[in-house]
Amino acid sequence: MNADGKETEKTRIKPRILSGFRDFRPEVMIPRERMIETAKQVYRAYGFAPIDTPTLEYLDILLGKGGDESDKQMYRFTDNGGREVGMRFDLTVPLARFVAQHSNDLGLPFKRYHIALVWRGERQQFGRYREFMQCDFDCIGSLHVSSDIETALVIDDLLHSLGFDRFTIRLNSRQILNGILETVGLLDKSVAVLRSLDKLGKVDRTAVIEEMEEKAGASRTEAENILKLADLNGSNQQILRDLEPMVRGNEVGETGLARLHAIVDGFEAAGANGARIKIDVSIARGLAYYTGAVFETVLDDLPGIGSVCSGGRYDDLAGVYTKQELPGIGASLGLDRLLAAQEKLGMIPEVQTPAQIFIPYFDKTGLHQYLKLAGDLRRAGLRVEVYPEAKKLGQQLKYADRRGFVVAIIQGRDEFEQGVCQVKDLRSGDQNEVVTDDLQVLVQHLNDLLSVE
């Protein structure tokens, strides 16, 4: 390179992105868009309506709402007008603000989905991003267990619609644990108890009991009784039966149990596969935020990636912004985890184009015919790309192959004169001559080809 070239090189800016942020290329964006569209369709099928809120909020709207960790990780700054602002770190705080602000017009129950980016300046670690998309649905304004059942049904429908067959919705209730703690007089120590309980499996039983004695002030018998929760297993009905004596006489616990019962029964009564929902009273994560039912969802083939759809019931969404009490229930679909799972399970075809059909620009004088054919096929519902330049056919077909087109339609002078085209299956290499004067014949042939997996 000459001196001039180097000079230019120096004034160039190196193209790069911030750590923790991502460029999405077509091959990852196509399955991502498909997943988001599927989620929307499921939400809509249950009457959840879309909303959106600003990326930036006044800082006081966000601050302190997600705890110290959220405050520390928040992207915040002073805007050009001197306002203190922050980028949202979740979609729940904006929902609370939104519902409080528009409560007069929205009406209850209010069922919304919100699929949007959030930002957290986390310490960098594998699989964690500073910008990621959340995909939430919530029903605000009803305490009835029918919303709890519906939440489970939506989760089931989401996973099923995304092509997963083997998954388990784990169900618990904050009220069960609260009832038991209330009975033994440890309700005010629930956070400490939960924290200890959560260590089961990582440290041994005795250590957990000792920690409960020390941190929560539980007696040995009380600690052992609480730990019995973790021993429960068997069918949902078996667990429900075993829980019954443990909560008997305590109103909160009995309510929690009755609601778990109703969720399990309602789920199956609605036509969902009852084997997919499993009461698991060891789920402690998230219990601190929720007040009733709690859901986690694991893929049976990839339990290690953690919950792919979690949520639960809360008593009061927006107490910071309004005196109106707004109970609700909702959950959030883990897009990044599910996409990683789809990839691991070989569920994502490797394509870089959303179009199926490729028309090479083969005959230099044929552009109008190529454009016309592409237009006709699009009007028949097909997705068609015409190569923009009359390069060598081999080069164009190589491009088509790399992009992942399924079919090429090749026409040269001979084909134009005979009113035919060569339809080439780019997967098998098979080629057939098809007449072009009857569009229906060609469309039928293409649809047949495309319907073969």
Place this chain on the structure above:
Amino acid sequence: MNADGKETEKTRIKPRILSGFRDFRPEVMIPRERMIETAKQVYRAYGFAPIDTPTLEYLDILLGKGGDESDKQMYRFTDNGGREVGMRFDLTVPLARFVAQHSNDLGLPFKRYHIALVWRGERQQFGRYREFMQCDFDCIGSLHVSSDIETALVIDDLLHSLGFDRFTIRLNSRQILNGILETVGLLDKSVAVLRSLDKLGKVDRTAVIEEMEEKAGASRTEAENILKLADLNGSNQQILRDLEPMVRGNEVGETGLARLHAIVDGFEAAGANGARIKIDVSIARGLAYYTGAVFETVLDDLPGIGSVCSGGRYDDLAGVYTKQELPGIGASLGLDRLLAAQEKLGMIPEVQTPAQIFIPYFDKTGLHQYLKLAGDLRRAGLRVEVYPEAKKLGQQLKYADRRGFVVAIIQGRDEFEQGVCQVKDLRSGDQNEVVTDDLQVLVQHLNDLLSVE
């Protein structure tokens, strides 16, 4: 309110949003999502693939790329890691950075669409927002006029698919004006000339000529010759004929003319309505950024809202980031303007729910049946909401009405016993009894009802 109540009131935070930002409630978000989905479908039908890029970029990636105005309006700050960052103000700079960074893997031609938010801290004015969504498509890597034709076809398809029948794609070429300016030796004054030309219609002809003399150093004859451009009218073929002598002998001008010709001819040959594209050499706006074809699109019934889809050809997308020359062409759909237009033209039905069918929770003991029926109907492709609580039927139907459901399916004890339901058309109030034991009959009845506008 008692003292306690006031105390709580004081600690509450007033729910509000930043000026220039928007909350999207379901009734505006539903048509918005529909528009974005339609745009995606059109883009995909031509082989444009989705990409996404980070909201935040290193400041030096963004700075200076959109001019002083963009720099001034940019949301920028120092992140927690001490990095200078900015929020993207358009999707073109990120595209340039993206293509330069990934050029080895992407392959050319590279056709992408990108639908995402951008931020500009503009002075507040009516109809301008500080956060808005851009909806761009571009084809990078080809100089061939076939991409220009395709750009016009995509614009046409977008507007048509969004339900607009009466619109005009205005077409011009930077090369025509450049050719003429080159002939008279004023090429280096093109910006000044354009600025003057753009005032035609606002100030009188003589004033424009005088400004061109003064600011661009044009002679009176030269200025008058340039102004002849604005007088051209008639059919596309007429304008092309009239332009011919004006650019004769100048290579750039002749090329521009030949390409305009090819765009107009190719557009019609592809099966699009030729009346919808109109050569308009008075389009000056945007010419400064573009190097070839330029497009603007106006709705014939609402010309006042300005162009709803604009774009054009550029020689070199990413010269700041790479030495690889990347010519391209693209355009951007104006979502906010088109949504405003759809509303003005009465094209947006007023609904707050994406579901069509409402099932009131009428009989307290019937929850399982309601959930089962809703599940069956969803599996048949319908969108169904079950009210979450057994409130009074009138109250539930009022809710259904306000939300914009089309049909309610009412079942009480009598209906359960007789295996029927009452299907109520919420628009007309008409009600029919339909059997429920044969789901197909009910689905058919509902689909018939829903297909009536």
